[in-house]
Amino acid sequence: MTMAPDNLDNRLVLNHEYGEQSFPYEEWRWLRANEPVHMTDAENVQPFWAITKHRHITEISSQPDVFSSAAGNIILFRKDQMDVIADESNPFNQMRVIISMDPPDHRTFRKVASGFFTPRGITRLDEIVTDTATLMMDRLAEHGDEPVDFVELVAQRHPLRVLCTILGVPEADEDRLLELTSQLFAFDDPDVGRPGEDRVAASAELGMEFFTMFNTIIEDRRANPRDDLASLLANATLENGEPMGLVETLGYYLIVFNAGHDTTRHSLSGAMAAFLDHPEEFARLKADPSLIKTAVEEIVRWTAPVNYMKRTALRDYQLDDTLIREGEAVAMFYGAANRDEEVFDDPDRFDVGRTPNRHLGFGWAEHYCLGAHLAKASIAALLEQMVERVDSIEPAGDRSVVSASFVHGYKHLPVRVNWSS
Numbered sequence: 374m375t376m377a378p379d380n381l382d383n384r385l386v387l388n389h390e391y392g393e394q395s396f397p398y399e400e401w402r403w404l405r406a407n408e409p410v411h412m413t414d415a416e417n418v419q420p421f422w423a424i425t426k427h428r429h430i431t432e433i434s435s436q437p438d439v440f441s442s443a444a445g446n447i448i449l450f451r452k453d454q455m456d457v458i459a460d461e462s463n464p465f466n467q468m469r470v471i472i473s474m475d476p477p478d479h480r481t482f483r484k485v486a487s488g489f490f491t492p493r494g495i496t497r498l499d500e501i502v503t504d505t506a507t508l509m510m511d512r513l514a515e516h517g518d519e520p521v522d523f524v525e526l527v528a529q530r531h532p533l534r535v536l537c538t539i540l541g542v543p544e545a546d547e548d549r550l551l552e553l554t555s556q557l558f559a560f561d562d563p564d565v566g567r568p569g570e571d572r573v574a575a576s577a578e579l580g581m582e583f584f585t586m587f588n589t590i591i592e593d594r595r596a597n598p599r600d601d602l603a604s605l606l607a608n609a610t611l612e613n614g615e616p617m618g619l620v621e622t623l624g625y626y627l628i629v630f631n632a633g634h635d636t637t638r639h640s641l642s643g644a645m646a647a648f649l650d651h652p653e654e655f656a657r658l659k660a661d662p663s664l665i666k667t668a669v670e671e672i673v674r675w676t677a678p679v680n681y682m683k684r685t686a687l688r689d690y691q692l693d694d695t696l697i698r699e700g701e702a703v704a705m706f707y708g709a710a711n712r713d714e715e716v717f718d719d720p721d722r723f724d725v726g727r728t729p730n731r732h733l734g735f736g737w738a739e740h741y742c743l744g745a746h747l748a749k750a751s752i753a754a755l756l757e758q759m760v761e762r763v764d765s766i767e768p769a770g771d772r773s774v775v776s777a778s779f780v781h782g783y784k785h786l787p788v789r790v791n792w793s794s
């Protein structure tokens with residue numbers, strides 16, 4: 374067994390480590406080979422088992438009765454933030470979200486919106502994603518071959534527009550919503566929020582603003598229902614015929630927006646970065662756009678914007694050689710599983726034609742991403758525009774990533790686009 378990489382435990386989870394060095398691919402490689410279930414004791418973070426193999430993640434995710442999403446947080450917070458996180462007066466703690474529920478509640482509430490997100494339910498969304506992708510590329514084209522920040526101009530705007538359209542958020546509120554969501558996820562990032570402020574403490578204030586914004590829409594859609602997700606959520610009834618409660622309705626808005634925005638944004642900017650690093654793969658896609666479908670899956674495998682999800686063991690469980698005790702936390706690192714040599718040929722190669730591609734970028738089983746089809750349609754719509762209108766892309770400055778280990782990706786990605794004539 375080779376020596377463990379230096380600073381391994383901090384590198385796996387501390388936000389600033391991600392801000393400085395992005396994903397810990399080397400550490401994950403070592404862990405998969407030497408200690409795939411690793412007790413991690415990082416600075417100021419509760420101890421947890423780091424899970425880095427594909428088969429262990431599917432085993433854990435398939436057993437929500439053993440590994441609970443409801444019993445502890447699904448995020449690894451800092452120890453000194455736990456009081457604020459647990460504070461009952463924090464509006465986030467009053468909203469109930471499906472991602473933090475276990476069966477049977479989870480199934481009851483997931484059903485409310487699952488029909489909307491199926492490939493069938495989503496056909497009317499094809500128009501929304503195509504129109505939005507076209508608009509984004511029109512805006513990008515206005516800059517010609519000047520250097521632009523792809524994150525600012527396209528990656529964060531595309532999912533914002535799509536989600537605001539389905540959730541009924543007025544265009545005038547889009548910018549504020551963008552600010553709120555980036556503050557929520559990147560609470561350790563020095564460039565986000567007010568200088569010097571305690572970002573977790575500020576989350577109560579953020580929660581109140583989300584609450585007010587979404588509540589106004591709910592009231593409107595109750596009075597004037599339309600054919601959109603906002604109306605479906607505002608007027609939803611459960612299997613027992615009871616209307617869905619306000620805390621769950623608000624929770625749905627929050628989770629659809631927050632789970633959908635930064636994730637899609639990071640997958641789009643990560644795709645662009647992958648094309649900058651592997652221009653031959655962009656040329657291949659241009660030459661054969663029928664590869665867009667496999668390219669989308671490869672982008673999600675490659676970028677894995679949801680870096681991990683946490684579960685809490687409800688009883689002792691033997692995972693291969695390791696006994697996980699009741700009450701202990703596990704963090705499933707999807708990006709590590711997506712490079713698992715046991716599952717993927719040449720896992721560190723970005724290959725737009727990769728088949729099969731059993732990546733875990735959208736999770737697995739009970740909590741499998743509700744918005745996976747929408748996310749894939751959004752990425753595909755942008756790729757369609759790109760292969761048609763863009764000749765090639767070049768780097769145009771230094772890239773940077775967000776200081777966040779939960780949902781991770783580019784903060785700035787300067788590029789220069791050469792347009793097809």
Ligand code: HEM
Nearest residue numbers: 471472632633636637640679682735736740742743744748
């Ligand atoms: C590339 C983009 C995306 C990625 C990588 C991603 C990833 C994930 C992952 C890994 C999970 C599993 C969580 C768990 O097991 O605990 C998840 C759940 C979820 N995602 Fe996504 N997601 C993306 C886009 C979206 C979009 C666009 C939406 C909204 C429309 C969305 C809504 C949700 C919801 C509501 C859940 C919770 C499902 C449940 O608990 O049953 N996601 N996502």
